[in-house]
Amino acid sequence: MKFRKIQEGKINFYVPKGRIYDAPVFFNPEAELTRDISISAIQVFQKQFKNKITICDALAGTGIRGLRYAKEITGIKKVILNDKNPKAVKLIKKNIRENKLSRKCISSKEDANILLRKNVFVVIDLDPFGSPNIFMDSAARSIYHKGFLCVTATDQSALAGTYPESCLRKYGIKSIKTEFYNELGVRILISFIILNLARYDRAFIPLLSFSTKHYYRVFGRVEHAGKIANLLKDFGYVNYCPKCLERKIGNIEKIDSKKHVFENCGLIYLGKILNKKFCKKVLADIRKRDFRLKKDEEKLLKMLIEEAEMPAFYYDLHSLAKKLKTNIPKTEVLIKKLKKRGFKASRTHFCSTAVKTDAGYKKFCKLT
Numbered sequence: 001m002k003f004r005k006i007q008e009g010k011i012n013f014y015v016p017k018g019r020i021y022d023a024p025v026f027f028n029p030e031a032e033l034t035r036d037i038s039i040s041a042i043q044v045f046q047k048q049f050k051n052k053i054t055i056c057d058a059l060a061g062t063g064i065r066g067l068r069y070a071k072e073i074t075g076i077k078k079v080i081l082n083d084k085n086p087k088a089v090k091l092i093k094k095n096i097r098e099n100k101l102s103r104k105c106i107s108s109k110e111d112a113n114i115l116l117r118k119n120v121f122v123v124i125d126l127d128p129f130g131s132p133n134i135f136m137d138s139a140a141r142s143i144y145h146k147g148f149l150c151v152t153a154t155d156q157s158a159l160a161g162t163y164p165e166s167c168l169r170k171y172g173i174k175s176i177k178t179e180f181y182n183e184l185g186v187r188i189l190i191s192f193i194i195l196n197l198a199r200y201d202r203a204f205i206p207l208l209s210f211s212t213k214h215y216y217r218v219f220g221r222v223e224h225a226g227k228i229a230n231l232l233k234d235f236g237y238v239n240y241c242p243k244c245l246e247r248k249i250g251n252i253e254k255i256d257s258k259k260h261v262f263e264n265c266g267l268i269y270l271g272k273i274l275n276k277k278f279c280k281k282v283l284a285d286i287r288k289r290d291f292r293l294k295k296d297e298e299k300l301l302k303m304l305i306e307e308a309e310m311p312a313f314y315y316d317l318h319s320l321a322k323k324l325k326t327n328i329p330k331t332e333v334l335i336k337k338l339k340k341r342g343f344k345a346s347r348t349h350f351c352s353t354a355v356k357t358d359a360g361y362k363k364f365c366k367l368t
């Protein structure tokens with residue numbers, strides 16, 4: 001394998017030469033933003049945990065993620081960098097040596113499911129190709145009862161409604177096509193995590209969730225079984241009419257009239273996917289660091305804080321304008337108008353031309 005040496009954060013490391021998808025070991029430089037945000041999110045968790053933590057980077061690739069955790073987060077006991085690909089593990093070992101991190105980092109060459117089944121970890125990071133679905137049961141068993149779980153999914157086409165059957169097969173929930181597809185995708189992923197952990201009497205409390213062009217990323221704290229009932233109360237249906245874009249959330253709607261044809265998606269988690277306090281702490285942590293992408297990360301976190309307490313789902317003004325055949329005002333103008341009428345309203349990171357609001361569909365359409 002031919003290498004080239006690069007730097008990300010405080011780590012200098014080797015990656016395979018050549019194109020990403022043909023490389024013998026996977027490395028995607030575009031995931032720097034999620035690695036940075038993960039460092040800050042785990043750091044915030046570690047401070048609340050008040051003890052040293054052990055992190056399992058279960059699908060480590062070159063090891064960059066786990067190495068950065070070991071070097072850039074304080075309060076780390078050990079980081080396990082695991083990959084089942086022998087070439088990846090060879091490279092992980094080389095990168096551990098290169099960064100003199102042998103005291104904190106342990107390489108491992110197991111199937112992630114086996115490694116997780118044999119151990120308990122305070123923090124587990126699942127960063128797979130595509131769906132994390134096949135690792136979730138093992139992660140649910142392995143996670144410490146007051147732990148912290150970080151999950152990536154890159155199979156956005158399944159989660160966000162392009163391939164509903166694929167979503168049903170992988171996550172047990174059939175997705176639908178909507179204009180708020182990115183939030184629907186993230187919520188289906190969160191629902192899947194909650195239900196997997198609930199099976200082992202653990203409550204998964206989502207704290208920070210976002211979507212980018214290439215992946216969804218979710219962070220959450222594990223709490224005792226007593227909290228599960230509250231999470232399950234927030235499960236319900238999304239009923240969506242593709243004819244007029246009306247959506248009803250909660251119980252299943254069977255209305256099938258000339259006016260509406262509701263498509264149903266559920267049961268999914270409709271509660272909070274962002275914890276404002278936690279997001280503020282993550283933003284404060286990012287501000288203290290010298291991440292290369294700091295400006296973009298601050299912008300994203302500010303937006304997440306703005307939308308943290310808004311209701312589920314959003315109206316995409318472009319889609320609405322097309323359907324209603326009207327000219328819709330600019331996002332900012334509409335938000336001001338909604339707020340003036342006493343409604344909650346905000347932008348959303350999920351879509352730059354969308355508005356989140358607690359004004360119902362009819363009132364919202366009247367104001368546009």
Ligand SMILES: C[S@@+](CC[C@H](N)C(=O)[O-])C[C@H]1O[C@@H](n2cnc3c(N)ncnc32)[C@H](O)[C@@H]1O
Pocket residue numbers: 025026027028031035058059060061062063064065082083084085088110111112113127128129
């Ligand atoms: C998307 S890459 C990880 C990228 C890495 N986390 C990063 O931030 O650069 C997924 C990795 O999972 C590994 N993998 C796939 N299935 C696995 C399994 N069952 N057990 C352990 N590793 C696995 C692959 O070899 C690959 O290196």
Ligand SMILES: [Zn+2]
Pocket residue numbers: 241242243244245246259260261
């Ligand atoms: Zn309709």
